[in-house]
Amino acid sequence: MEGAVFASVEMRRSDLRFPLPTDFRRRLQGNEVKALRRRGKYLIADLSSGESLISHLGMTGRFTVRAAAGTSRPGDFYNAGSVDPAHDHVSFLMRRPSGQCRIDYNDPRRFGFMDIEPTGSLDKSRHFAGMGPEPMSPDFTPEALGAGLSGRSAPIKAALLDQGVVAGLGNIYVCEALFRSKISPRRQARNLSPAKTAQLCRTIREVLAEAIEAGGSTLRDFAAADGAPGIFQDRFQVYGRDLEPCPRCGSPIRRLVQSGRSTFYCAACQR
DNA sequence: AGCCTGCCCTGCGAGC
DNA sequence: TGCTCGCAGGGCAGGC
Structure with a gap:
């Protein structure tokens, strides 16, 4: 995802563990992913807008990278294992100069969720305030x-x-x-x-x-x-x-x- | 404040 | 075969 742009965002269900944030599609579309990282059990995509897409997989959430329809070139994209497409709740079409791919979020139990917060104050956001040290970092003594x-x-x-x-x-x-x-x-x-x-x-x-x-x-x-x-x-x-x-x-x-x-x-x- | 219970939701295996 | 029950990797609100 790093360096790619959200070309389109498809929401089939917005009632995940928590409702998707307001203007979810508008706040993603057209944005480049500047960095992809992790904190605790959360995945974080820093966007060119100054906001970050935050996601948590809950227990059954799963992101899968697939070739976008009509764009696949052999070896360019992964071909993922199968999941029940009835639980594909959110899809991203990611575009970069060299091609595009789709990323599907599948979550049967819908215990996972996504949110968007300003990148600069993530540490103070409700998801991360009070979170302990990263166990693989030198802080974890x-x-x-x-x-x-x-x-x-x-x-x-x-x-x-x-x-x-x-x-x-x-x-x-x-x-x-x-x-x-x-x-x-x-x-x-x-x-x-x-x-x-x-x-x-x-x-x-x-x-x-x-x-x-x-x-x-x-x-x-x-x-x-x-x-x-x-x-x-x-x-x-x-x-x-x-x-x-x-x-x-x-x-x-x-x-x-x-x-x-x-x-x-x-x-x-x-x- | 800290701790625990119940709950959100769907799917699956075990037992009947 | 078809049912009901218990259980599942997480986190939150609410009650004590």
Whole structure:
């Protein structure tokens, strides 16, 4: 998308998790994408107008890049995996001097959403104010993690899902990082020793780095923009493995529900 | 303030 | 085969 212009915007449904912003089409069309980036779980496209298109995939959202009708040249564009076109809610036609492509947003559950905010004040916008450090950045130190967890009586599992403590962690990677750190998901966040906090900081980075390398985790819906699924799900050590033996000690993996979400862990080696 | 529950929505697998 | 139930990668409002 970088360097390409929104030639047209098609909205089949505007009732995503939140309604699309007013004048959505007008504020995109004719704009060049100056930069494409990410913050936490949000995708950000900075526009030539000084505004940014923000999108969140929720759980089932998916952007797919396809050849625009009548413009495909072999090898120019990805040919994506199939999704139910009934859930293609928004489409962008992107144009650049060398050709054009279409980008379809598909989201069966419509838990995802898009918004447009001024680029200059994004950090203060409702989506990003209070968001914690990027886990792969130098800002994410054991001290920073410790500060985020201090004073919090919630279980460490719930605290790590809070995007204000650290940005971008979801249910899978929290479970996996806690397993690697041998920390019980039920432990109170404020009760982690500095050594354990440092270990957790390391394993969070480690899990994310491995998952990124593997192209992400595909349970059902996730795919890259070319339709390729991830393969990190094959390397889950606890997530989704209820009753299977712990890969470290052999005790059965257990499932419990914390703040409405499934947690998978080994009660024997996570303390 | 911090924590938890319920809810938004659709699809799918398990069990009957 | 066809139904109902439970569950799913996230985040928000509302109540305690």
